[in-house]
Amino acid sequence: MQKNRQTTIIDIAKQLGVSPSTVSRALHNHPSISAETKKNVLAMAEKHSYQPNLLALSLLNKKTGIIGIVVPEITSYFFATVISGVQDMVSSAGYKLLICQSNESFEEEKKLLQDMTLLRVDGVLISPTFRTKTFGHFERLQRAGIPMVIFDRDCPHFEADKVLVDSYDGAYQAVEYLIKTGCQHIAHIAGPIAFPTFKQRLDGYLNAHYDNNIPIRSELIVYSNGFSSDYGVDAAMQLMANNDRVDAIFAVNDAVAIGAICVIREKGYRVPEDISVVGFDDESYAQYYYPPLSTVWQPVYELGMLSAKIVLDHFASKEQRENYRYEVLKPELVIRESSISID
Amino acid sequence: MQKNRQTTIIDIAKQLGVSPSTVSRALHNHPSISAETKKNVLAMAEKHSYQPNLLALSLLNKKTGIIGIVVPEITSYFFATVISGVQDMVSSAGYKLLICQSNESFEEEKKLLQDMTLLRVDGVLISPTFRTKTFGHFERLQRAGIPMVIFDRDCPHFEADKVLVDSYDGAYQAVEYLIKTGCQHIAHIAGPIAFPTFKQRLDGYLNAHYDNNIPIRSELIVYSNGFSSDYGVDAAMQLMANNDRVDAIFAVNDAVAIGAICVIREKGYRVPEDISVVGFDDESYAQYYYPPLSTVWQPVYELGMLSAKIVLDHFASKEQRENYRYEVLKPELVIRESSISID
DNA sequence: CTGTTAGCGCTTTCAG
DNA sequence: CTGAAAGCGCTAACAG
Numbered sequence: 028m029q030k031n032r033q034t035t036i037i038d039i040a041k042q043l044g045v046s047p048s049t050v051s052r053a054l055h056n057h058p059s060i061s062a063e064t065k066k067n068v069l070a071m072a073e074k075h076s077y078q079p080n081l082l083a084l085s086l087l088n089k090k091t092g093i094i095g096i097v098v099p100e101i102t103s104y105f106f107a108t109v110i111s112g113v114q115d116m117v118s119s120a121g122y123k124l125l126i127c128q129s130n131e132s133f134e135e136e137k138k139l140l141q142d143m144t145l146l147r148v149d150g151v152l153i154s155p156t157f158r159t160k161t162f163g164h165f166e167r168l169q170r171a172g173i174p175m176v177i178f179d180r181d182c183p184h185f186e187a188d189k190v191l192v193d194s195y196d197g198a199y200q201a202v203e204y205l206i207k208t209g210c211q212h213i214a215h216i217a218g219p220i221a222f223p224t225f226k227q228r229l230d231g232y233l234n235a236h237y238d239n240n241i242p243i244r245s246e247l248i249v250y251s252n253g254f255s256s257d258y259g260v261d262a263a264m265q266l267m268a269n270n271d272r273v274d275a276i277f278a279v280n281d282a283v284a285i286g287a288i289c290v291i292r293e294k295g296y297r298v299p300e301d302i303s304v305v306g307f308d309d310e311s312y313a314q315y316y317y318p319p320l321s322t323v324w325q326p327v328y329e330l331g332m333l334s335a336k337i338v339l340d341h342f343a344s345k346e347q348r349e350n351y352r353y354e355v356l357k358p359e360l361v362i363r364e365s366s367i368s369i370d
Numbered sequence: 371m372q373k374n375r376q377t378t379i380i381d382i383a384k385q386l387g388v389s390p391s392t393v394s395r396a397l398h399n400h401p402s403i404s405a406e407t408k409k410n411v412l413a414m415a416e417k418h419s420y421q422p423n424l425l426a427l428s429l430l431n432k433k434t435g436i437i438g439i440v441v442p443e444i445t446s447y448f449f450a451t452v453i454s455g456v457q458d459m460v461s462s463a464g465y466k467l468l469i470c471q472s473n474e475s476f477e478e479e480k481k482l483l484q485d486m487t488l489l490r491v492d493g494v495l496i497s498p499t500f501r502t503k504t505f506g507h508f509e510r511l512q513r514a515g516i517p518m519v520i521f522d523r524d525c526p527h528f529e530a531d532k533v534l535v536d537s538y539d540g541a542y543q544a545v546e547y548l549i550k551t552g553c554q555h556i557a558h559i560a561g562p563i564a565f566p567t568f569k570q571r572l573d574g575y576l577n578a579h580y581d582n583n584i585p586i587r588s589e590l591i592v593y594s595n596g597f598s599s600d601y602g603v604d605a606a607m608q609l610m611a612n613n614d615r616v617d618a619i620f621a622v623n624d625a626v627a628i629g630a631i632c633v634i635r636e637k638g639y640r641v642p643e644d645i646s647v648v649g650f651d652d653e654s655y656a657q658y659y660y661p662p663l664s665t666v667w668q669p670v671y672e673l674g675m676l677s678a679k680i681v682l683d684h685f686a687s688k689e690q691r692e693n694y695r696y697e698v699l700k701p702e703l704v705i706r707e708s709s710i711s712i713d
Numbered sequence: 714c715t716g717t718t719a720g721c722g723c724t725t726t727c728a729g
Numbered sequence: 730c731t732g733a734a735a736g737c738g739c740t741a742a743c744a745g
Contacts, residue, residue: 033514035738046716051740059714076510081488082434083738086425086721101469102450102654110444114471123485126444126469128457142466145424146436167419171376256658285658292660311445312653315599315628317635317660378722389732394724402730426722429737 034075043067054079085147094338095125095148097139099156099180103282104310105327106154109178112331113152120339122149133158140164143173150174150338155182157222174341176352178334181223188352190334194224194307197323197358198231201305202277204360206239208367210275210303214247216262216287218254218279225254225279228307232277246271254279259286267294274302275366281306281313281322288316288365303366319363326356377418386410397422428490437681438468438486439495440479442523446625447653448670449497452521455674456495463682465492476501483507486516493517493681498525500565517684519695521677524566531695533677537567537650540666540701541574544648545620547703549582551710553618553646557590559605559630561597561622568597568622571650575620589614597622602629610637617645618709624649624656624665631659631708646709662706669699 036054040047045064052060053068054077071077085091094117098106114124125148129136136156143151144167151173153165162185168175169187176188205213215232218225229248236243249265251258259278266273267290276291278284284306288298296302298318306313309324337352362368379397383390388407395403396411397420414420428434437460441449457467468491472479479499486494487510494516496508505528511518512530519531548556558575561568572591579586592608594601602621609616610633619634621627627649631641639645641661649656652667680695705711 036740037738047738048717048740049715052715055740061714064714076513078488078514080429080490080738082425082429082490083721084740086423086429086723086737087739087741089721091425100450101444101453102447104445107443107445110471111473123489124470126471127467128453128469130454145421146466147423147425170419171421256654282654285655288660289658289662310655311599311625312628312655312659315632316655317631319632379724380722390722391724391733392731395731398724404730407730423722426737427724429721429739430723430725432737 033080034072034077035080036077039068039071039075039077043071089147090149091147092121093123093125093146093148094150094152094335095127095139095143095146096152097127097129097136097143098154099129099131101126101128103308105179105308105325108327109154109331109334112328112333113335114331116332116335117339122339129156131156131158137164140168144168144171148173150176150341152176152178152334152338154179157219160221174338176334176337178330179224183223186351188337190330190337190352190354190356192224192325192330192356192358194227194358195231195234197307197325197360198228198277199235200231200358200360201307201321201323202232202235203239204362204369205275205277205303205305205366206235206241208303208369210367211241212244212247212272213241213275213277214249214266214273216259216266216276216278216283217248217250218283219252220250228279244271247273251279251283254283256282256286259283260290261286263287263290267291276302276304278304278306281308281310281320284320284322284365285312285316298365299367305360305366309361313361314363316365318365321363321366322361323358324361325358330356376423377415377420378423379420382411382414382418382420386414432490433492434490435464436466436468436489436491437493437495437678438470438482438489438491440470440472440482440486441497442472442474442499444469444471446651448522448651448668451670452497452674452677455671455676456678457674459675459678460682465682472499474499474501476503480507483511487511487514491516493519493684495519495521495677495681497522500562500568503564517681519677519680521673522567526566529694531680533673533680533695533697533699535567535668535673535699535701537570537701538574538577540650540668540703541571541620542578543574543701543703544650544664544666545575545578546582547705547712548618548620548646548648548709549578549584551646551712553710554584555587555590555615556584556618556620557592557609557616559602559609559619559621559626560591560593561626562595563593571622587614590616594622594626597626599625599629602626603633604629606630606633610634619645619647621647621649624651624653624663627663627665627708628655628659641708642710648703648709652704656704657706659708661708664706664709665704666701667704668701673699 053065127139178190220226249262251262306322313320396408521533563569592605594605649665656663
């Protein structure tokens with residue numbers, strides 16, 4: 028078992044009795060180098076399976092070729108797909124992607140950004156935790172001159188490049204659709220509304236009612252503290268406990284929706300005959316659920332591509348752009364069988 | 371907007387009229403340094419929000435403090451949870467985690483490992499793509515002296531530290547359970563069996579039959595080329611087209627299982643009354659599915675922790691260990707309502 | 714065409 | 730207690 032040490036340009040230079048710079052030139056097919064020398068160097072490099080040391084290069088060039096992305100969690104279809112979009116975009120531009128998850132922990136988020144700064148990544152994409160209320164750590168990045176784009180989850184009052192999805196519009200579409208199918212008692216299981224995205228979904232729900240002259244009844248809105256399926260179960264229990272009439276539920280996302288459906292069924296109601304249910308996100312299981320889940324699809328892959336593109340654009344144009352980019356993508360309602368249809 | 375340049379130790383040294391080494395010592399509370407100097411340096415560092423350059427440090431110390439993990443894909447509950455386990459373990463040891471996905475592409479896997487080598491990560495965890503048949507890129511890592519552990523997906527004939535789950539056992543448990551509930555015509559939707567894990571699940575299926583004296587009928591085994599829900603749909607169609615009697619399906623994973631259930635329902639059969647279904651993985655939606663999905667749970671988080679631990683152990687003991695670690699974790703059958711119960 | 718020099722940011726001997 | 734010097738691996742002028 029050989030030593031832990033990798034071959035360097037200097038090793039090769041010594042063995043060949045030439046200078047390190049000659050080796051370097053040979054390796055990069057610099058114009059002025061004799062075919063002979065080049066051949067020798069290449070052979071020797073091959074023999075020792077020489078690999079350039081990225082750290083040394085990065086230190087020298089003051090760029091690492093790494094773009095970092097911080098997501099709250101990695102499991103959902105949403106973020107996993109964003110990551111695919113980002114990955115495809117950055118790797119086609121020759122960059123590497125450093126993926127990290129904050130697990131919705133503010134402390135973790137700070138630490139990760141800190142690490143990325145120390146590592147001197149060339150750019151950062153971030154979707155903040157829903158506990159992120161102060162932005163000192165973002166400003167530090169900006170001050171360090173590292174391009175940053177915030178995606179999916181908005182940070183009101185904080186200036187930066189942003190790529191968002193119009194959650195308001197998605198929610199509005201979903202609820203208006205439910206109204207058009209004749210539902211009059213539409214409940215909403217809201218996520219933590221400290222969270223702009225979830226607040227927007229709530230607003231979409233409210234305004235769809237308003238615009239269609241349906242009175243809003245606060246007892247039909249339940250706010251949960253999280254957005255996984257078990258929160259959906261709790262929220263639905265709470266909702267059904269009141270014995271208020273409910274003929275539809277618009278859930279803040281698909282995970283919550285399937286939790287709610289379990290409760291609905293347990294209580295002896297049918298979906299969609301008694302209660303229509305619409306989720307949000309179009310998770311991979313949504314179309315295979317029973318009944319196939321109506322939901323709101325978001326252009327997630329595009330979201331990733333676009334966010335990455337914006338970071339990349341920063342490298343192209345050296346001079347500071349004056350204003351930040353602000354892009355909003357449109358979601359689409361996907362009607363399946365968990366909601367009754369118009370006819 | 372200040373320059374893109376970060377404050378260095380030299381900047382601080384100059385401003386204070388001391389030498390860089392003094393600054394360095396102050397920053398690391400080296401014993402021999404005057405309280406006065408130290409205070410000044412610290413104040414100045416604070417003022418410029420000095421951040422050490424990790425690249426320079428890594429170059430110097432020949433260690434980056436980064437551990438890389440390559441997974442085939444990031445979306446599934448399985449890998450996402452492994453990553454959590456790994457992350458918790460490595461970050462408690464002060465390491466950073468570089469997460470990458472190969473998207474089941476062998477080329478991508480090679481490229482990622484190459485990048486990690488160039489970046490000089492301190493260790494690598496990898497779950498190979500199912501197209502990985504040659505191991506030159508793994509050997510290159512080993513030769514570079516980078517500790518590597520292979521997890522979840524075995525590479526027969528390739529020597530390395532490995533942490534696996536006993537898929538055979540999980541499958542055996544599932545199928546034996548189906549037999550005990552009285553099922554006689556158990557079908558299996560297998561994944562690509564080029565894939566050791568899936569082969570093991572098939573073997574578990576076969577041996578459970580054998581040990582219980584149930585004849586195996588090849589027409590009840592369908593091999594699919596992938597393992598997402600749509601493959602489950604295709605496979606189930608194929609299975610049902612034959613009109614062979616089927617009273618249970620053991621699917622290679624949950625995604626395939628829910629695809630299959632959709633087909634079963636479309637054909638007018640009930641789950642589990644007509645056909646019991648058992649999956650594998652215990653995805654997050656499994657318990658909220660209708661009917662709640664019986665499946666095989668794997669100690670995924672532990673898998674991640676243990677794999678990370680093994681890499682970390684390499685750093686502790688400098689000298690080469692003589693033999694590779696080989697750990698196999700046991701899965702557990704989770705009975706829910708998509709399979710009939712024993713009584 | 715090739716070698717020498719300097720330096721990226723930092724730490725660590727070795728001398729004062 | 731502090732400074733000078735060397736070096737991690739590499740490249741890019743600048744000389745020859």
